[in-house]
Amino acid sequence: MISNIIFLLVALAGIGLFVWQLRKIRHNIKLGRDKNIAGDTSERLNKLLLVAFGQQKMFKRPWPAVLHGVVYIGFLVINIEVLEILIDGIFGTHRALSFMGPVYSALMAVNEILAFLVIIACVIFLARRNITKVPRLTRGPEMRAWSRLDANIILVVEIVLMLALFAFNIADLKIFAQRGEELAGSFPISGLFVNIFGSEVATLETIRTTGWWIHILGILAFLNYLPSSKHFHIIMAFPNVYYSRLEPKGQFTTNESITHEIKAMLDPSYQVPALPEGTEPQKFGTKDVEDLSWKQLMDAYTCTECGRCTDVCPANITGKLLSPRKIIMDTRDRMEEKGEHPAIFQPNHYQEMGEERVKTTEGKTLLRGYVTPEELWACTTCNACVEACPVNIDQLSSIMDMRRYLVLEESAAPNALNIMFTNIENNGAPWAFSPSDRLNWADNLFLADKAVS
Amino acid sequence: MADFVARGEMPEILFWVGCAGAFDDRYKNVTRAFVQILEHVGTKYAVLGLEESCTGDPAKRAGNEFLFQMQALTNIQVLDGYGIKKIVTACPHCFNTIKNEYPALGGNYEVIHHSTFLQQLINDGKVRIAGGGAFKGKRITFHDSCYLGRANGIYEAPRDVLAALDADLVEMKRSRANGLCCGAGGAQMWKEPEPGRKDINIERTEEALALEPAIIASACPFCMTMLSDGVKNKDREQDVKVFDIAELIASAEGLNA
Structure with missing residues (x-):
C-alpha cells in the first residue's frame, strides 16, 4: 500500500x-x-497527418x-x-x-x-x-x-x-x-x-x-x-506542423503599416486607419525575440537540431557563416534568456565560448547579440532550409525579418545593396540604366511595323 | 500597351519583360526569343514598354519593404489603369512577386511564367518541333530556379518544354525541390558574397558540368548570369552553353533573329 x-x-x-x-x-x-494563421483547417490537418504523424x-x-x-x-x-x-x-x-x-x-x-x-x-x-x-x-x-x-x-x-x-x-x-x-x-x-x-x-x-x-x-x-532539450520536438512537432504556412514559399510577409504610409504619400486624401486602442505601431523588422511572431518562437522550441537545413543551405555549403539551424537555436537561447527558462537552462553565448568567427556584440538582443549581419546577408532566400525541415520550421522568415530591421531601422545594408536601392528609386531598375532605354531590346527586331502603329 | 489602348483593343496577355529582360545584354536575347515565339503563334500581346518598372523584388528580398511597396503600388496603378488581367513573364522573380505579393497590395492578376506558357503552347500543338529540331539527342541539364521551383512548386513545366526538343535530358543530383540555388537570389545578384570557401555559382556549375552536358538550360535571368559566369570561370564556354528554355524553343522552331 x-x-x-x-x-x-x-x-x-x-x-x-x-x-x-x-x-x-x-x-x-x-x-x-500576434499573427493570424489563416487557411483551411482540413489542409492543416492533412499536413499534420503527413508531415508530423x-x-x-x-x-x-x-x-x-x-x-x-x-x-x-x-x-x-x-x-x-x-x-x-x-x-x-x-x-x-x-x-x-x-x-x-x-x-x-x-x-x-x-x-x-x-x-x-x-x-x-x-x-x-x-x-x-x-x-x-x-x-x-x-x-x-x-x-x-x-x-x-x-x-x-x-x-x-x-x-x-x-x-x-x-x-x-x-x-x-x-x-x-x-x-x-x-x-x-x-x-x-x-x-x-x-x-x-x-x-x-x-x-x-x-x-x-x-x-x-x-x-x-x-x-x-x-x-x-x-x-x-532538443528532444522537446516530440511534442512541439505536432502543433508546429499544424500551424505551418500554407502560402507559396515565395510569398514573403507584407508590412501593413508601410502600405498605409505609402498610400498616404501617393494620395494625400488617403486616411490611415487608426490603430486599435492600446496597441503600438509595429516595429519594422526584428531586433529581438518579441519582434518575431509567436509561430517563429514556436519554431525555436520545435527545432531538434538535426541540421538538415544547414546541410542544404547554399551559403553554408560554400563556407559562409550562415547556418539556418543557428538562427533558430539562437532564437530559443535568447527567448529563454529574456523570458522564463525551463529547469535546465543552457544559453549559448558565442563570445564567452571563445567562438571568434561569430562576431556578436555585448548587446543582449537577438540581432547582433546572437545573430550577426554577416550571417543574414549571406542568405539567398532560396528556401532550401524551409523545404528540408522535417517539422516545417520557417527559418527564412526569421532571417528576412532581421534583414528588414537592418535596412529599415538601421539603414545598415551593405553598400552595394544601397546602390541597388538607389537605382530602383531613380531608374526603376536595380541597375544603373536609363529608363528610356527599357524598350531597346526591341530594336532591330521585326517589330518595326508595330512600333509605328 | 498604350498603342493597344489607342486602338481601343485589349491584348490577350501582357508580357512583363522585367529589368533583366530589358537591360541585361544576354537576357535581352531571351526576351527577343520569347517575343518571336509569341509572334509565331499569333498571340495578341503587349508590353508596358517605358511604363514598366522594377517589381520591387530585389528590394524586398534585401529587406527594403518600403521601396518594394513603393514599386509595387506604382506598378499596380499602371496595370490596373490598363485593366490588365493576364501577365506572362520570363523572370521567376517578377513572376513570384506579382503573383504572390501584389494581391496583398491590391493587385490581382493571373500571372504565368513563360515556362508554363510555353508548356501550354506545346500541349496545344501551337509549337511543334518537328523531330526535336537542332537539339535532338543533345545532352541538356535543367537548373531549377528557386523562385520557380521551391517558391512556387513549378518543376515540370520547364522540363516538359525541354522534352519537346527530344534531347537527352539529364538531371543533377540536387534538382527539383532539392535544387541548389545559383547564388543570386535574395538580392545576392547585386552584392559581393560573404566570406567563404567558394562561390555558390561555382559549386552549382561544377555539379552541372560533372554531367558533361552540351547545354545547361535555365528559366531565370539571374540563374543564367550565375551559371554563365560559372562556365566561364571553368573555361568551358567553348563546349558548354547556357540557354534559356525560350531560346531553345525559338531556335528549334527556326525563329532565330
Missing part, C-alpha cells in the same frame, strides 16, 4: 513539474507578436528516416505499456491490461520487438554522432558542447529505459516460470534471455521491481528533461 501511495505522489509530482515547465514555455512563445519529410534521407521511424513508432506504442505501468503503480495490480487476452499478447510482442529495435537504432545514432561524426550533426558554431551532450543524453536514456523494460519482463517471466504459472502476454525477446538473472527468487524480485521503477521514474525524469 505504501508503495502505491509513494508511486502516486511521485507520478503526480513528475507530471505537475512538467506542466509547470510547459506553462513557462507557453509564456515564452506568447512573447511573440507520417514523417513524410524525413524520407528525403531514407536511412535516418527508417531508424527514426523505429524510435518514433516505439515511442507511440510503448506509451500503451506506460499506461499499464501507471495503473499497476497506483492500484497495486500486476499487468492490469492483461485482461485483453490475445490483444495483450500481440501488444507485448510488438512492444518487445520495437524496444529491441529502438536500442539498435539508438546505438547507430550514437555511432553517427560520436564515431562517424556525420557533419550535419557535429559541425558548426551552434553545435556547442551542450547540444552534443544533450543528444547523447537522450540516446543513452532511451537505451536505459528500454533495458529497464527488458529487465522487468525477463525477471517477471522467470518468476512465473519457476512458479509453474504462465505469464499473460507474449515476450519474444525476453524469452531468449530468460535465464540471465539466475533463478534466485529474491534476486529476481529485486530486479523486477528495480526494472519497473527505473522505467517509470526514468520516463518521468525524461519528461521533465524535455523542455530543456
Whole structure:
C-alpha cells in the first residue's frame, strides 16, 4: 500500500513539474507578436497527418528516416505499456491490461520487438554522432558542447529505459516460470534471455521491481528533461506542423503599416486607419525575440537540431557563416534568456565560448547579440532550409525579418545593396540604366511595323 | 500597351519583360526569343514598354519593404489603369512577386511564367518541333530556379518544354525541390558574397558540368548570369552553353533573329 501511495505522489509530482515547465514555455512563445494563421483547417490537418504523424519529410534521407521511424513508432506504442505501468503503480495490480487476452499478447510482442529495435537504432545514432561524426550533426558554431551532450543524453536514456523494460519482463517471466504459472502476454525477446538473472527468487524480485521503477521514474525524469532539450520536438512537432504556412514559399510577409504610409504619400486624401486602442505601431523588422511572431518562437522550441537545413543551405555549403539551424537555436537561447527558462537552462553565448568567427556584440538582443549581419546577408532566400525541415520550421522568415530591421531601422545594408536601392528609386531598375532605354531590346527586331502603329 | 489602348483593343496577355529582360545584354536575347515565339503563334500581346518598372523584388528580398511597396503600388496603378488581367513573364522573380505579393497590395492578376506558357503552347500543338529540331539527342541539364521551383512548386513545366526538343535530358543530383540555388537570389545578384570557401555559382556549375552536358538550360535571368559566369570561370564556354528554355524553343522552331 505504501508503495502505491509513494508511486502516486511521485507520478503526480513528475507530471505537475512538467506542466509547470510547459506553462513557462507557453509564456515564452506568447512573447511573440500576434499573427493570424489563416487557411483551411482540413489542409492543416492533412499536413499534420503527413508531415508530423507520417514523417513524410524525413524520407528525403531514407536511412535516418527508417531508424527514426523505429524510435518514433516505439515511442507511440510503448506509451500503451506506460499506461499499464501507471495503473499497476497506483492500484497495486500486476499487468492490469492483461485482461485483453490475445490483444495483450500481440501488444507485448510488438512492444518487445520495437524496444529491441529502438536500442539498435539508438546505438547507430550514437555511432553517427560520436564515431562517424556525420557533419550535419557535429559541425558548426551552434553545435556547442551542450547540444552534443544533450543528444547523447537522450540516446543513452532511451537505451536505459528500454533495458529497464527488458529487465522487468525477463525477471517477471522467470518468476512465473519457476512458479509453474504462465505469464499473460507474449515476450519474444525476453524469452531468449530468460535465464540471465539466475533463478534466485529474491534476486529476481529485486530486479523486477528495480526494472519497473527505473522505467517509470526514468520516463518521468525524461519528461521533465524535455523542455530543456532538443528532444522537446516530440511534442512541439505536432502543433508546429499544424500551424505551418500554407502560402507559396515565395510569398514573403507584407508590412501593413508601410502600405498605409505609402498610400498616404501617393494620395494625400488617403486616411490611415487608426490603430486599435492600446496597441503600438509595429516595429519594422526584428531586433529581438518579441519582434518575431509567436509561430517563429514556436519554431525555436520545435527545432531538434538535426541540421538538415544547414546541410542544404547554399551559403553554408560554400563556407559562409550562415547556418539556418543557428538562427533558430539562437532564437530559443535568447527567448529563454529574456523570458522564463525551463529547469535546465543552457544559453549559448558565442563570445564567452571563445567562438571568434561569430562576431556578436555585448548587446543582449537577438540581432547582433546572437545573430550577426554577416550571417543574414549571406542568405539567398532560396528556401532550401524551409523545404528540408522535417517539422516545417520557417527559418527564412526569421532571417528576412532581421534583414528588414537592418535596412529599415538601421539603414545598415551593405553598400552595394544601397546602390541597388538607389537605382530602383531613380531608374526603376536595380541597375544603373536609363529608363528610356527599357524598350531597346526591341530594336532591330521585326517589330518595326508595330512600333509605328 | 498604350498603342493597344489607342486602338481601343485589349491584348490577350501582357508580357512583363522585367529589368533583366530589358537591360541585361544576354537576357535581352531571351526576351527577343520569347517575343518571336509569341509572334509565331499569333498571340495578341503587349508590353508596358517605358511604363514598366522594377517589381520591387530585389528590394524586398534585401529587406527594403518600403521601396518594394513603393514599386509595387506604382506598378499596380499602371496595370490596373490598363485593366490588365493576364501577365506572362520570363523572370521567376517578377513572376513570384506579382503573383504572390501584389494581391496583398491590391493587385490581382493571373500571372504565368513563360515556362508554363510555353508548356501550354506545346500541349496545344501551337509549337511543334518537328523531330526535336537542332537539339535532338543533345545532352541538356535543367537548373531549377528557386523562385520557380521551391517558391512556387513549378518543376515540370520547364522540363516538359525541354522534352519537346527530344534531347537527352539529364538531371543533377540536387534538382527539383532539392535544387541548389545559383547564388543570386535574395538580392545576392547585386552584392559581393560573404566570406567563404567558394562561390555558390561555382559549386552549382561544377555539379552541372560533372554531367558533361552540351547545354545547361535555365528559366531565370539571374540563374543564367550565375551559371554563365560559372562556365566561364571553368573555361568551358567553348563546349558548354547556357540557354534559356525560350531560346531553345525559338531556335528549334527556326525563329532565330
